[in-house]
Amino acid sequence: MTDRAVADRARALPRAGRTGPGGPEGGCPEPLSVLAHGAATRPRLLIFGATDLAGALSWAGGFLGYRVTVCDARPTGATAARFPYADEVVSGRPHPYLRRTQVDERTVVCVLTRDVEGDLPLLRLALDLPLGYVGAMGSRNVHEGRLRLLREEGVTEDRLTRLCRLTDFDRGTHTPEEMAVSITAEIVSRVGRGAGRTPP
Structure with missing residues (x-):
């Protein structure tokens, strides 16, 4: 023991x-x-979607030791002033950014935009990369619809099992901070036991 x-x-x-x-x-x-002795760089947390939850999640991720990036295609939303706890704030399309940035098996991707069809290129790419965790915000119905669209685009079942549903809390009873704590708890659990990783 x-x-x-x-x-x-x-x-x-x-x-x-x-x-x-x-x-x-x-x-x-x-x-x-x-x-x-840890010679590696800090693991990365890539947050796609400049939402209030992204602000809370960037703080929680930094507290856990992640190097946090917030990325959003809207230049008015993706600003350093809005996300003071992020190490990097990127104004640009999510999937081209993910394609060119450096990731590894410790990298965590959280998609918070709730744009089911618009998120498909990003999620297809993320599920093909050797990431530690891939999660997307949405209710059960939204998640099932997302999985159906990804299947129609040829994403295999073994890849789809890596996609986690970030719980879509009732905004009237849960704050972004509470949601961030719940999400990071799941990330710690899954990444710690190697869930979600794909073999090389």
């Missing part, structure tokens, strides 16, 4: 691009410490 706990904590640090101690918190009969 101790070996597993140490290994899990040690793996989490380099995955986040961090260096630090990784010993167990308790239950070990003798003092034990492990130093995990």
